[in-house]
Amino acid sequence: MRCVAEISVLVHATEDLDKVVESLRQFFGDLPYVIQKLEGHYGNPIYLITALQPDCARLLERLCPAVSKAQQEGEWFVRLDKQKLVRGEVALSNSDDVVRIRIKGGRCGG
Template sequence: MGEKLSVAFLELRILSHATEDAEKVYKAFKNVVTSEVLVEAEPSRQKLEGHYGNPITLLTLKTYSKPLIKKTLTNIFGRLSRSDKLRLLAELEDRIDGEGNFYLRLDKQAAYLGQLKLEDSDPIRVRIKLSITARQKSRLLEACKGLIEELAES
Protein backbone atom coordinates (compact mmCIF):
# COMPACT_ATOMS: atom_id res chain seq x y z
CA MET A 1 0.00 0.00 0.00
CA GLY A 2 1.09 3.61 -0.54
CA GLU A 3 1.84 6.18 2.11
CA LYS A 4 -0.58 6.84 4.95
CA LEU A 5 -3.03 9.63 4.16
CA SER A 6 -4.00 12.22 6.72
CA VAL A 7 -7.44 13.83 6.48
CA ALA A 8 -7.70 17.38 7.83
CA PHE A 9 -11.51 17.43 7.91
CA LEU A 10 -14.61 15.82 6.47
CA GLU A 11 -17.70 17.71 5.29
CA LEU A 12 -21.04 16.26 4.18
CA ARG A 13 -23.81 18.38 2.65
CA ILE A 14 -27.31 17.49 1.55
CA LEU A 15 -30.14 19.65 0.23
CA SER A 16 -33.72 19.08 1.34
CA HIS A 17 -36.14 20.58 -1.17
CA ALA A 18 -39.68 21.69 -0.29
CA THR A 19 -41.05 18.76 -2.31
CA GLU A 20 -39.11 16.24 -0.19
CA ASP A 21 -39.94 14.81 3.22
CA ALA A 22 -37.32 16.38 5.54
CA GLU A 23 -37.29 13.30 7.80
CA LYS A 24 -36.53 11.03 4.84
CA VAL A 25 -33.69 13.32 3.76
CA TYR A 26 -32.32 13.24 7.32
CA LYS A 27 -32.55 9.43 7.33
CA ALA A 28 -30.50 9.33 4.10
CA PHE A 29 -27.92 11.62 5.72
CA LYS A 30 -27.88 9.45 8.87
CA ASN A 31 -27.29 6.31 6.79
CA VAL A 32 -24.13 7.88 5.39
CA VAL A 33 -22.65 9.27 8.61
CA THR A 34 -24.17 6.65 10.98
CA SER A 35 -26.20 7.27 14.14
CA GLU A 36 -23.07 6.78 16.24
CA VAL A 37 -21.36 9.76 14.60
CA LEU A 38 -24.49 11.93 14.89
CA VAL A 39 -24.46 11.41 18.67
CA GLU A 40 -21.10 13.21 18.78
CA ALA A 41 -21.48 15.72 15.93
CA GLU A 42 -24.68 17.65 15.26
CA PRO A 43 -25.25 18.81 11.67
CA SER A 44 -26.13 22.44 11.05
CA ARG A 45 -29.30 23.43 9.18
CA GLN A 46 -29.39 26.48 6.94
CA LYS A 47 -32.56 27.82 5.30
CA LEU A 48 -32.03 28.77 1.66
CA GLU A 49 -34.25 29.91 -1.16
CA GLY A 50 -34.34 28.34 -4.63
CA HIS A 51 -34.38 30.24 -7.91
CA TYR A 52 -38.19 30.45 -7.86
CA GLY A 53 -38.46 31.30 -4.16
CA ASN A 54 -38.93 27.70 -3.08
CA PRO A 55 -37.60 26.86 0.40
CA ILE A 56 -34.52 24.63 0.60
CA THR A 57 -32.77 23.39 3.73
CA LEU A 58 -29.03 22.71 3.61
CA LEU A 59 -27.88 20.12 6.13
CA THR A 60 -24.10 20.23 6.77
CA LEU A 61 -21.83 18.19 8.99
CA LYS A 62 -18.18 19.19 9.22
CA THR A 63 -15.79 17.44 11.58
CA TYR A 64 -12.10 17.60 12.37
CA SER A 65 -12.34 14.65 14.77
CA LYS A 66 -10.07 11.85 13.50
CA PRO A 67 -12.21 9.07 15.09
CA LEU A 68 -15.43 10.48 13.55
CA ILE A 69 -13.75 10.92 10.17
CA LYS A 70 -12.51 7.33 10.23
CA LYS A 71 -15.93 5.95 11.27
CA THR A 72 -17.71 7.87 8.52
CA LEU A 73 -15.22 7.07 5.76
CA THR A 74 -15.10 3.41 6.81
CA ASN A 75 -18.90 3.34 6.56
CA ILE A 76 -18.87 4.97 3.11
CA PHE A 77 -16.01 3.05 1.49
CA GLY A 78 -16.98 -0.21 3.16
CA ARG A 79 -20.52 -0.06 1.76
CA LEU A 80 -19.81 1.04 -1.81
CA SER A 81 -20.11 -1.71 -4.40
CA ARG A 82 -17.01 -3.12 -6.05
CA SER A 83 -17.96 -1.36 -9.31
CA ASP A 84 -18.29 2.00 -7.50
CA LYS A 85 -14.88 1.49 -5.85
CA LEU A 86 -13.35 0.72 -9.24
CA ARG A 87 -15.06 3.81 -10.68
CA LEU A 88 -13.63 5.92 -7.84
CA LEU A 89 -10.14 4.63 -8.51
CA ALA A 90 -10.52 5.27 -12.26
CA GLU A 91 -11.84 8.81 -11.68
CA LEU A 92 -9.53 9.65 -8.78
CA GLU A 93 -7.56 12.34 -10.57
CA ASP A 94 -10.78 14.14 -11.58
CA ARG A 95 -12.18 13.96 -8.04
CA ILE A 96 -9.27 15.83 -6.42
CA ASP A 97 -9.02 19.59 -6.84
CA GLY A 98 -6.02 21.92 -6.64
CA GLU A 99 -6.62 22.53 -2.93
CA GLY A 100 -6.32 18.86 -1.96
CA ASN A 101 -10.07 18.21 -1.62
CA PHE A 102 -11.33 14.75 -2.59
CA TYR A 103 -15.00 14.82 -3.66
CA LEU A 104 -17.64 12.10 -3.66
CA ARG A 105 -21.31 12.37 -4.52
CA LEU A 106 -23.65 9.73 -3.13
CA ASP A 107 -27.16 8.84 -4.25
CA LYS A 108 -29.65 10.42 -1.83
CA GLN A 109 -32.48 8.01 -2.70
CA ALA A 110 -30.27 4.93 -2.32
CA ALA A 111 -28.91 6.25 1.00
CA TYR A 112 -32.48 6.59 2.30
CA LEU A 113 -32.93 2.89 1.46
CA GLY A 114 -29.72 2.01 3.32
CA GLN A 115 -27.47 1.58 0.28
CA LEU A 116 -24.49 3.72 -0.64
CA LYS A 117 -23.65 4.31 -4.29
CA LEU A 118 -22.08 7.03 -6.39
CA GLU A 119 -24.45 9.45 -8.14
CA ASP A 120 -24.00 12.96 -9.53
CA SER A 121 -27.67 14.02 -9.63
CA ASP A 122 -29.20 15.53 -6.43
CA PRO A 123 -26.49 13.92 -4.30
CA ILE A 124 -25.20 13.86 -0.77
CA ARG A 125 -21.94 15.75 -1.28
CA VAL A 126 -18.86 14.52 0.56
CA ARG A 127 -15.68 16.60 0.75
CA ILE A 128 -12.58 15.01 2.22
CA LYS A 129 -9.91 17.65 2.88
CA LEU A 130 -6.55 15.96 2.53
CA SER A 131 -3.39 17.05 4.31
CA ILE A 132 -1.18 16.51 1.27
CA THR A 133 -1.13 19.48 -1.10
CA ALA A 134 -1.86 19.33 -4.81
CA ARG A 135 1.80 20.08 -5.53
CA GLN A 136 2.41 16.50 -4.45
CA LYS A 137 -0.19 15.09 -6.87
CA SER A 138 1.42 11.68 -7.40
CA ARG A 139 1.73 11.17 -3.62
CA LEU A 140 -1.84 12.37 -3.22
CA LEU A 141 -3.23 9.91 -5.78
CA GLU A 142 -1.26 7.02 -4.28
CA ALA A 143 -2.41 7.91 -0.76
CA CYS A 144 -6.07 8.17 -1.86
CA LYS A 145 -5.89 4.75 -3.48
CA GLY A 146 -4.51 3.40 -0.22
CA LEU A 147 -7.28 5.10 1.78
CA ILE A 148 -10.04 3.66 -0.40
CA GLU A 149 -8.53 0.17 -0.29
CA GLU A 150 -7.86 0.27 3.47
CA LEU A 151 -11.27 1.58 4.50
CA ALA A 152 -13.11 -0.68 2.08
CA GLU A 153 -11.58 -3.67 3.86
CA SER A 154 -12.37 -2.43 7.41
Template sequence: MQAHHVRISTFIHATEDEDKVLEALSTFIPGEIDDEDVNFEVVSTEGYFGNPIKVVTAEIKRSKAVRAFLKHLKSLLTEDDVDYILEHLDEKVDEDGTLYIRFDKQKAYLGEAEVAEGEDVIKVMVKVKAFPMRKESVVKAVEEWLAG
Protein backbone atom coordinates in the same frame (compact mmCIF):
# COMPACT_ATOMS: atom_id res chain seq x y z
CA MET B 1 -5.77 7.31 4.40
CA GLN B 2 -5.96 10.01 7.02
CA ALA B 3 -8.13 13.11 6.90
CA HIS B 4 -8.38 16.42 8.70
CA HIS B 5 -12.17 16.52 8.59
CA VAL B 6 -15.23 15.32 6.69
CA ARG B 7 -18.21 17.32 5.52
CA ILE B 8 -21.46 15.74 4.29
CA SER B 9 -24.11 17.96 2.73
CA THR B 10 -27.35 17.88 0.82
CA PHE B 11 -30.41 19.97 0.01
CA ILE B 12 -33.90 19.51 1.40
CA HIS B 13 -36.37 20.75 -1.18
CA ALA B 14 -39.83 21.99 -0.18
CA THR B 15 -41.35 18.85 -1.72
CA GLU B 16 -39.20 16.52 0.41
CA ASP B 17 -39.77 15.15 3.90
CA GLU B 18 -37.00 16.63 6.07
CA ASP B 19 -36.87 13.57 8.35
CA LYS B 20 -36.37 11.25 5.37
CA VAL B 21 -33.55 13.39 3.99
CA LEU B 22 -31.86 13.43 7.40
CA GLU B 23 -32.25 9.66 7.56
CA ALA B 24 -30.60 9.37 4.13
CA LEU B 25 -27.72 11.52 5.36
CA SER B 26 -27.35 9.34 8.46
CA THR B 27 -26.53 6.36 6.19
CA PHE B 28 -23.03 7.82 5.97
CA ILE B 29 -22.50 8.36 9.70
CA PRO B 30 -21.49 5.19 11.51
CA GLY B 31 -23.23 4.36 14.77
CA GLU B 32 -20.00 4.33 16.78
CA ILE B 33 -19.50 8.07 16.25
CA ASP B 34 -20.81 10.00 19.25
CA ASP B 35 -23.47 12.63 18.52
CA GLU B 36 -21.25 15.38 19.93
CA ASP B 37 -18.62 14.52 17.30
CA VAL B 38 -20.99 15.47 14.46
CA ASN B 39 -21.79 19.15 13.98
CA PHE B 40 -25.12 19.46 12.17
CA GLU B 41 -26.24 22.68 10.59
CA VAL B 42 -29.48 23.38 8.71
CA VAL B 43 -29.70 26.67 6.84
CA SER B 44 -32.88 27.88 5.13
CA THR B 45 -32.43 29.63 1.81
CA GLU B 46 -34.13 30.10 -1.55
CA GLY B 47 -33.69 28.24 -4.78
CA TYR B 48 -33.22 29.82 -8.18
CA PHE B 49 -36.97 30.34 -8.63
CA GLY B 50 -37.57 31.58 -5.08
CA ASN B 51 -38.59 28.17 -3.76
CA PRO B 52 -37.62 27.39 -0.16
CA ILE B 53 -34.63 25.09 0.24
CA LYS B 54 -32.74 23.93 3.30
CA VAL B 55 -29.05 23.13 3.15
CA VAL B 56 -28.01 20.42 5.61
CA THR B 57 -24.35 19.99 6.53
CA ALA B 58 -22.80 17.48 8.92
CA GLU B 59 -19.16 17.98 9.82
CA ILE B 60 -16.88 15.52 11.59
CA LYS B 61 -13.57 16.89 12.88
CA ARG B 62 -12.30 14.75 15.75
CA SER B 63 -9.64 12.35 14.42
CA LYS B 64 -11.11 9.21 16.03
CA ALA B 65 -14.53 9.99 14.54
CA VAL B 66 -12.99 10.80 11.14
CA ARG B 67 -11.21 7.43 11.13
CA ALA B 68 -14.49 5.66 11.99
CA PHE B 69 -16.23 7.58 9.21
CA LEU B 70 -13.59 6.62 6.61
CA LYS B 71 -13.77 2.96 7.60
CA HIS B 72 -17.58 3.07 7.35
CA LEU B 73 -17.54 4.92 4.03
CA LYS B 74 -15.17 2.38 2.52
CA SER B 75 -17.42 -0.47 3.70
CA LEU B 76 -20.39 1.14 1.92
CA LEU B 77 -18.65 1.30 -1.46
CA THR B 78 -19.30 -1.45 -3.99
CA GLU B 79 -16.57 -2.71 -6.27
CA ASP B 80 -18.19 -0.77 -9.14
CA ASP B 81 -18.21 2.41 -7.05
CA VAL B 82 -14.53 1.98 -6.17
CA ASP B 83 -13.70 1.41 -9.86
CA TYR B 84 -15.68 4.51 -10.83
CA ILE B 85 -14.00 6.70 -8.20
CA LEU B 86 -10.54 5.46 -9.21
CA GLU B 87 -11.33 6.02 -12.88
CA HIS B 88 -12.42 9.64 -12.20
CA LEU B 89 -10.09 10.38 -9.29
CA ASP B 90 -8.36 13.29 -10.98
CA GLU B 91 -11.75 15.08 -11.21
CA LYS B 92 -12.72 14.10 -7.66
CA VAL B 93 -9.71 15.66 -5.91
CA ASP B 94 -9.10 19.41 -5.92
CA GLU B 95 -5.87 21.36 -5.54
CA ASP B 96 -6.58 21.90 -1.82
CA GLY B 97 -6.54 18.15 -1.14
CA THR B 98 -10.29 17.58 -0.82
CA LEU B 99 -11.87 14.38 -2.15
CA TYR B 100 -15.44 14.83 -3.43
CA ILE B 101 -17.86 11.93 -3.82
CA ARG B 102 -21.56 12.28 -4.63
CA PHE B 103 -24.13 9.67 -3.66
CA ASP B 104 -27.71 9.08 -4.79
CA LYS B 105 -29.98 10.57 -2.11
CA GLN B 106 -32.90 8.20 -2.78
CA LYS B 107 -30.69 5.12 -2.45
CA ALA B 108 -29.14 6.54 0.73
CA TYR B 109 -32.62 6.75 2.25
CA LEU B 110 -32.85 2.99 1.65
CA GLY B 111 -29.54 2.55 3.47
CA GLU B 112 -27.50 2.06 0.30
CA ALA B 113 -24.56 4.14 -0.88
CA GLU B 114 -24.44 4.43 -4.65
CA VAL B 115 -22.05 6.85 -6.31
CA ALA B 116 -24.01 9.22 -8.54
CA GLU B 117 -23.42 12.34 -10.57
CA GLY B 118 -26.94 13.76 -10.69
CA GLU B 119 -28.40 16.80 -8.96
CA ASP B 120 -30.31 15.06 -6.15
CA VAL B 121 -27.26 13.85 -4.25
CA ILE B 122 -25.55 13.74 -0.90
CA LYS B 123 -22.06 15.19 -1.21
CA VAL B 124 -19.23 13.78 0.86
CA MET B 125 -16.11 15.95 1.08
CA VAL B 126 -12.99 14.54 2.76
CA LYS B 127 -10.09 16.90 3.49
CA VAL B 128 -7.24 14.41 3.06
CA LYS B 129 -3.98 14.55 5.02
CA ALA B 130 -1.05 14.07 2.67
CA PHE B 131 2.58 15.09 2.56
CA PRO B 132 3.53 17.01 0.65
CA MET B 133 0.09 18.63 0.36
CA ARG B 134 -0.22 18.43 -3.39
CA LYS B 135 -2.99 17.00 -5.51
CA GLU B 136 -0.74 14.13 -6.64
CA SER B 137 -0.05 13.11 -3.03
CA VAL B 138 -3.76 13.16 -2.21
CA VAL B 139 -4.65 11.12 -5.30
CA LYS B 140 -2.02 8.54 -4.29
CA ALA B 141 -3.37 8.40 -0.70
CA VAL B 142 -6.94 7.86 -1.97
CA GLU B 143 -5.80 5.17 -4.42
CA GLU B 144 -4.01 3.31 -1.62
CA TRP B 145 -7.03 3.65 0.69
CA LEU B 146 -9.43 2.29 -1.91
CA ALA B 147 -7.07 -0.53 -2.95
CA GLY B 148 -6.36 -1.63 0.65
Protein backbone atom coordinates in the same frame (compact mmCIF):
# COMPACT_ATOMS: atom_id res chain seq x y z
CA MET C 1 -2.81 14.54 8.47
CA ARG C 2 -6.09 13.66 10.13
CA CYS C 3 -9.03 12.74 7.91
CA VAL C 4 -11.79 15.37 7.82
CA ALA C 5 -15.05 15.15 5.85
CA GLU C 6 -17.35 18.01 4.91
CA ILE C 7 -20.90 16.85 4.18
CA SER C 8 -23.56 18.89 2.38
CA VAL C 9 -26.95 18.19 0.85
CA LEU C 10 -29.84 20.24 -0.53
CA VAL C 11 -33.39 19.28 0.42
CA HIS C 12 -36.16 20.58 -1.82
CA ALA C 13 -39.73 21.49 -0.83
CA THR C 14 -41.05 18.24 -2.34
CA GLU C 15 -38.81 16.15 -0.06
CA ASP C 16 -39.23 15.20 3.59
CA LEU C 17 -36.58 17.16 5.52
CA ASP C 18 -36.87 14.91 8.58
CA LYS C 19 -36.31 11.75 6.50
CA VAL C 20 -33.19 13.20 4.89
CA VAL C 21 -31.78 14.31 8.26
CA GLU C 22 -32.51 10.89 9.76
CA SER C 23 -30.80 9.12 6.86
CA LEU C 24 -27.74 11.36 7.34
CA ARG C 25 -27.67 10.49 11.05
CA GLN C 26 -27.95 6.78 10.29
CA PHE C 27 -25.09 6.86 7.78
CA PHE C 28 -22.74 9.53 9.19
CA GLY C 29 -23.66 9.42 12.88
CA ASP C 30 -24.98 12.04 15.26
CA LEU C 31 -22.99 15.01 13.98
CA PRO C 32 -23.91 18.65 14.59
CA TYR C 33 -25.98 19.18 11.42
CA VAL C 34 -26.53 22.81 10.44
CA ILE C 35 -29.79 23.40 8.55
CA GLN C 36 -30.13 26.66 6.62
CA LYS C 37 -33.44 27.63 5.06
CA LEU C 38 -32.96 29.14 1.62
CA GLU C 39 -35.42 30.32 -0.98
CA GLY C 40 -35.75 28.83 -4.46
CA HIS C 41 -36.32 30.75 -7.68
CA TYR C 42 -40.11 30.63 -7.24
CA GLY C 43 -40.07 31.33 -3.50
CA ASN C 44 -40.16 27.67 -2.53
CA PRO C 45 -38.15 26.63 0.55
CA ILE C 46 -34.87 24.81 0.00
CA TYR C 47 -32.80 23.58 2.92
CA LEU C 48 -29.03 23.27 2.93
CA ILE C 49 -27.77 20.73 5.45
CA THR C 50 -24.06 20.78 6.28
CA ALA C 51 -21.89 18.95 8.78
CA LEU C 52 -18.24 18.43 9.52
CA GLN C 53 -16.92 15.03 10.51
CA PRO C 54 -13.52 15.72 12.11
CA ASP C 55 -12.40 12.09 12.19
CA CYS C 56 -13.67 10.18 9.19
CA ALA C 57 -11.83 6.86 9.53
CA ARG C 58 -15.12 4.92 10.03
CA LEU C 59 -16.70 6.82 7.15
CA LEU C 60 -13.85 5.76 4.87
CA GLU C 61 -14.33 2.14 5.90
CA ARG C 62 -17.91 2.39 4.62
CA LEU C 63 -17.14 4.43 1.49
CA CYS C 64 -13.99 2.81 0.15
CA PRO C 65 -15.63 -0.37 -1.15
CA ALA C 66 -18.07 1.77 -3.15
CA VAL C 67 -15.45 4.22 -4.41
CA SER C 68 -12.60 2.09 -5.68
CA LYS C 69 -10.15 -0.63 -4.85
CA ALA C 70 -7.34 1.78 -5.81
CA GLN C 71 -5.69 4.01 -3.29
CA GLN C 72 -6.97 7.55 -2.99
CA GLU C 73 -4.99 10.17 -1.11
CA GLY C 74 -5.18 13.87 -0.43
CA GLU C 75 -8.43 15.68 -1.10
CA TRP C 76 -11.24 13.93 -2.94
CA PHE C 77 -14.95 14.26 -3.51
CA VAL C 78 -17.70 11.68 -3.27
CA ARG C 79 -21.30 12.12 -4.41
CA LEU C 80 -23.82 9.70 -2.90
CA ASP C 81 -27.30 9.23 -4.33
CA LYS C 82 -29.55 11.06 -1.83
CA GLN C 83 -32.71 9.10 -2.61
CA LYS C 84 -30.95 5.75 -2.20
CA LEU C 85 -29.33 6.91 1.04
CA VAL C 86 -32.81 7.72 2.42
CA ARG C 87 -33.71 4.09 1.65
CA GLY C 88 -30.59 2.86 3.48
CA GLU C 89 -28.51 2.12 0.37
CA VAL C 90 -25.06 3.52 -0.42
CA ALA C 91 -24.53 4.29 -4.10
CA LEU C 92 -22.38 6.76 -5.97
CA SER C 93 -24.10 9.23 -8.28
CA ASN C 94 -23.29 11.79 -10.95
CA SER C 95 -26.69 13.49 -10.72
CA ASP C 96 -27.42 16.79 -8.98
CA ASP C 97 -29.57 15.17 -6.26
CA VAL C 98 -26.73 13.98 -4.06
CA VAL C 99 -25.06 14.09 -0.68
CA ARG C 100 -21.72 15.75 -1.35
CA ILE C 101 -18.72 14.67 0.70
CA ARG C 102 -15.35 16.43 0.54
CA ILE C 103 -12.64 14.41 2.25
CA LYS C 104 -9.23 15.80 3.19
CA GLY C 105 -6.44 13.60 4.47
CA GLY C 106 -8.22 10.30 3.97
CA ARG C 107 -7.17 7.31 1.96
CA CYS C 108 -8.65 4.09 0.65
CA GLY C 109 -6.65 0.92 0.28
CA GLY C 110 -3.06 0.19 1.12
